[in-house]
Amino acid sequence: MAQKDKTEFSDIAQSAPAPDLLNEKPALPIVVAQPRRTQLRRIVFAVIVLAAMWWMLNPGDLFSWIIGGPTVALAVAAVLVLPASAPQHVSLSGLVRFAFYFLTQTVLGAIDVALRAFNPWHILQPVFVTRETSLPDGPPRWILCNALTLLPGSLTADIKGASLTIHLIDPDLEPDLPELENRIRDLFSLTTLDPSP
Amino acid sequence: MSVQDIMGVGIMVLGTVFFLAGTVGILRFPDAFSRLHAVTKADNLGLALIALGTSILAADGFTAAKLFLIWILIAVSGAIGGHLIARHALRDKS
Amino acid sequence: MILLPYLATFLLLTALVGLIRVMRGPTTADRMLAAQLIGTSTVAILLVIGVATEAPALFDVALVFAILAAISLAAFVATARSGHQP
Numbered sequence: 001m002a003q004k005d006k007t008e009f010s011d012i013a014q015s016a017p018a019p020d021l022l023n024e025k026p027a028l029p030i031v032v033a034q035p036r037r038t039q040l041r042r043i044v045f046a047v048i049v050l051a052a053m054w055w056m057l058n059p060g061d062l063f064s065w066i067i068g069g070p071t072v073a074l075a076v077a078a079v080l081v082l083p084a085s086a087p088q089h090v091s092l093s094g095l096v097r098f099a100f101y102f103l104t105q106t107v108l109g110a111i112d113v114a115l116r117a118f119n120p121w122h123i124l125q126p127v128f129v130t131r132e133t134s135l136p137d138g139p140p141r142w143i144l145c146n147a148l149t150l151l152p153g154s155l156t157a158d159i160k161g162a163s164l165t166i167h168l169i170d171p172d173l174e175p176d177l178p179e180l181e182n183r184i185r186d187l188f189s190l191t192t193l194d195p196s197p
Numbered sequence: 198m199s200v201q202d203i204m205g206v207g208i209m210v211l212g213t214v215f216f217l218a219g220t221v222g223i224l225r226f227p228d229a230f231s232r233l234h235a236v237t238k239a240d241n242l243g244l245a246l247i248a249l250g251t252s253i254l255a256a257d258g259f260t261a262a263k264l265f266l267i268w269i270l271i272a273v274s275g276a277i278g279g280h281l282i283a284r285h286a287l288r289d290k291s
Numbered sequence: 292m293i294l295l296p297y298l299a300t301f302l303l304l305t306a307l308v309g310l311i312r313v314m315r316g317p318t319t320a321d322r323m324l325a326a327q328l329i330g331t332s333t334v335a336i337l338l339v340i341g342v343a344t345e346a347p348a349l350f351d352v353a354l355v356f357a358i359l360a361a362i363s364l365a366a367f368v369a370t371a372r373s374g375h376q377p
Binding site: 053055056059104107109110111112113114116117118124126145146149150152153155156157158159165167169 | 214217219220221222225226227228230231233234235237238239241242243245259262263266268272273276277280283284286287288
Binding site: 207209210212213215216219220223224231232233236240241243244247248251254255260263264266267270271273274275277278279281282283285286289 | 294295298299301302305306307308311312318319320321323324325327328331332333338339341342347350351353354358360361364367368373
């Protein structure tokens with residue numbers, strides 16, 4: 001039963017040779033047209049976010065900006081030194097929907113693993129499965145890996161291009177990968193692929 | 198003792214239950230990968246509940262925001278770290 | 292809140308019991324995941340003590356520990372990789 005999804009997804013993912021996650025810059029085949037974020041916009045955005053964060057951590061303390069000002073400046077410099085990720089369009093409604101789904105699944109996953117730990121007669125039968133993802137390289141795929149880790153019963157053990165090695169704490173707890181992928185597409189405003197052939 | 202206090206402490210007690218589950222998990226589960234399930238999932242929710250209870254007791258928006266930031270940091274580093282440890286263990290084995 | 296110090300003690304005990312996994316291993320991955328569990332417990336203990344003693348500065352300490360948890364994981368992965376690929 002572990003093989004049932006594989007044929008449907010491998011042909012989508014195999015269309016391009018998958019680059020290694022760590023050594024390749026992501027070339028994102030993203031359909032959404034968003035103007036390339038200029039350097040100035042990055043700086044302004046980083047300053048606003050980091051200053052808001054400092055204000056949040058030290059509310060109302062004006063003297064803390066003696067430390068905070070230089071810290072924000074250094075952090076902005078660090079942001080500029082690091083390579084920019086390819087522009088991503090994140091839809092706000094998709095983010096809310098994904099966050100809600102993610103939180104409920106995280107709670108379910110924790111309850112599941114806690115029950116397994118507390119049940120003295122329960123014997124684990126963990127297995128490894130390999131799955132192909134149809135998500136593009138870059139942030140969508142990273143989100144998929146980390147979401148899988150927090151979902152009930154599954155843990156991303158390795159990723160080589162589009163091929164994920166997933167550790168399942170129980171063979172019956174295989175996550176619904178197509179559904180999760182569609183939710184991540186919804187989050188990034190990617191076009192939804194119909195999994196049925 | 199107000200309703201708020203009871204709710205906050207109740208949520209924190211629930212959080213410690215998940216911490217206990219995480220510890221029982223890493224001692225009982227048979228291999229490193231299964232133990233990672235316990236660490237990444239149970240402890241993550243445990244900390245979320247502790248932070249939620251703390252912010253209910255503290256009853257302050259800025260404190261709540263700080264606690265949320267702490268939880269996000271731990272959750273993200275836990276998920277990424279779990280993946281990296283699993284990959285290390287897998288490549289070590291093969 | 293009379294219950295909160297007991298909660299902190301209980302969390303400390305779970306973290307201490309987690310140390311058994313650090314001692315036993317058997318692999319470095321086991322030790323590191325136990326260290327990760329202890330790091331998360333530390334943050335939780337700091338939050339509980341911070342609210343019990345009404346010392347909000349401990350929340351800042353917890354924030355630093357949360358950042359250190361991420362850094363220690365990065366350090367583990369970096370050294371483990373270089374150690375196994377001579």
